[in-house]
Amino acid sequence: MFKITYKDKHTNARVGLLETPHGVIETPEFMPVGTQAAVKALSNEEVKYCGAQIILGNTYHLYLRPGMDVIKNAGGLHRFMSWDGPILTDSGGFQIFSLATLMKVKKEGVKFQSHVDGSNHFLTPEDVVKLQHELGSDIMMVLDECLKYPCPKDKAEQSLKLTNDWARRSKREFDLSCSCRPGLNLAYSSGKRSLLFGIVQGSTYPDLRKKSAEELVNIGFDGYAIGGLSVGEPKDLMYEMLENSVKYLPEDKPRYSMGIGMPHDFFNAIEMGVDMFDCVVPTRNARNGAAYTSEGRIIIRNGKYSKDLRPLSESCDCIVCKNYSRSYIRHLFNTEEILGLRLTSLHNVYFYVNLLKRIRGAIKEGRFIELKQEFKDKVF
């Protein structure tokens, strides 16, 4: 299901092909975030135009709204949202532990109140696998407990025990449903099964990261995510933990660092051997008027752009940069025209997806370090 096609000679960077029921993804790749079945401010045609090979959905959000009956009624998430490429669904662990009002974490599962309407819910790791089957997810994530930073070691250790127990149960449920209830997941209609990823936790403790990774590898997943990072810890510590997770993961499986996604992070993480990324930064910052360019980040409301007839990024060939000037986009932000944030969102996702494409190209041509150097002094 995952085949490495190029390896960088000087680093752990690699290019790979990951097969999913809805198509093959070339890695390393950035996955635009479509939490509520839409990449914020963009249409699916635009996301496709940007070159995105895969998008994210969020099980917690979709389970609450529109609810599983609405999505099942449409024939799964792909048809519901009109996206025919691969979809990775986050389990919603992170959202249950950050957005919802947490009621109780038990061995069996987690009790919480919806952040939308305060309704009570109880979900087990098995439930979350089933929900992702019902969504028709191509790549599913196990339910995990997400810790805040900082976290005392004994608490992190205890939590890891629970998370890995949940991972084991998720895998069991997944295997069971794959063999016994193939009709459950719409992705099966093509004769290919979905993928299930485990999530490395362990807070900021190298030995716990190691333990987490090794136990997950023992269970055996289609891929491994590194979770619990970019939650407030210093950048150095984030990279240290990322490295202390990746090095215990098998080379022949895809690695996904969750929620990490500033342009420099890509280079640093890919250098360690990470293959997949997601982050709300390009779309969230776009809505606040920040555009990513090959010269760095620009804040479009800045007065100095009022008569600047250049595109957002001079080296960009996206439709926004072809048709619209900084002067015009600044005006749209100043007058609160929705088109303003649409244009920066489209440009930023294009920039992100195409940065990863450039990185893949550089790895194939043995120029990865060179490209990394090129971006070194840029401020994002």
Added chain:
Amino acid sequence: MFKITYKDKHTNARVGLLETPHGVIETPEFMPVGTQAAVKALSNEEVKYCGAQIILGNTYHLYLRPGMDVIKNAGGLHRFMSWDGPILTDSGGFQIFSLATLMKVKKEGVKFQSHVDGSNHFLTPEDVVKLQHELGSDIMMVLDECLKYPCPKDKAEQSLKLTNDWARRSKREFDLSCSCRPGLNLAYSSGKRSLLFGIVQGSTYPDLRKKSAEELVNIGFDGYAIGGLSVGEPKDLMYEMLENSVKYLPEDKPRYSMGIGMPHDFFNAIEMGVDMFDCVVPTRNARNGAAYTSEGRIIIRNGKYSKDLRPLSESCDCIVCKNYSRSYIRHLFNTEEILGLRLTSLHNVYFYVNLLKRIRGAIKEGRFIELKQEFKDKVF
């Protein structure tokens, strides 16, 4: 500049070709409103996709933001906003008298405070023509005084005197600038001059409407707008005044009813011989979740659409109706995803522009009354 190509045998409906510096428009036509140099929530590519032949800009708004220096710096409004088709600019009279804090209406012009930052401004009818030249407008509107409904007759009479005096001065300024300062208007670069439209006022008094129209015709404009309607008066009175304006206007010039634009209005006004329309209804209502369909208006948040897999309008072939269901769009509105209002906006503008296209087709084929009957019982 205006050529009638088809006339309905049973009504005053007609199809015509109106030549402007940026292209020929086939009338009757609906003109999407791009007040602040953007049709709300849509990109120019989408407006073009909808089939719109011409869009509106607003002199008052653009004069305040981004300001004339920014637009002149871009080489005019067309280049600033990246729209290469015709643009009609409203003079801003309506906005000065509704949005701004009115300071004083004098014989020379109007003193007002910006609704954006409270700054003081004084504009004469001559200034407003000059501003529209600087924007590079294809079709300019004269500055007029806009009355509220109801308005006492003596006040309406007095106002009409001022408005027609302003119209006379606008025409003089326009003729002067066209002959002496051809470089002023970017539309001239193609060797074609812009058009100037007068605006019939007279509140709800038939004799004043007649007087207004006749005086404007005496001055001689490229086209005639009917203003001061749809400002709170009963629908019957609106139609009565529309009729009492149109019948005094020359047949060989285009007629534009300002701000009128519910689907039934098109049929009724076109029947009287009106050629051009603008209205914020399709985009404003779209942002509130109302979609126009050939079966009438639907409110997409309604619970009955939660599992409705049909497109917004079953007989519509727009990209929204091809790709997305009511169920999905309802979810987008419920979760406040920007894509929701984008999709209804795109669909509604497509619906409006294509309704006018159908009407033109019907007039050409002698089926205008038939098509009007088809829409008779639909609720919009």
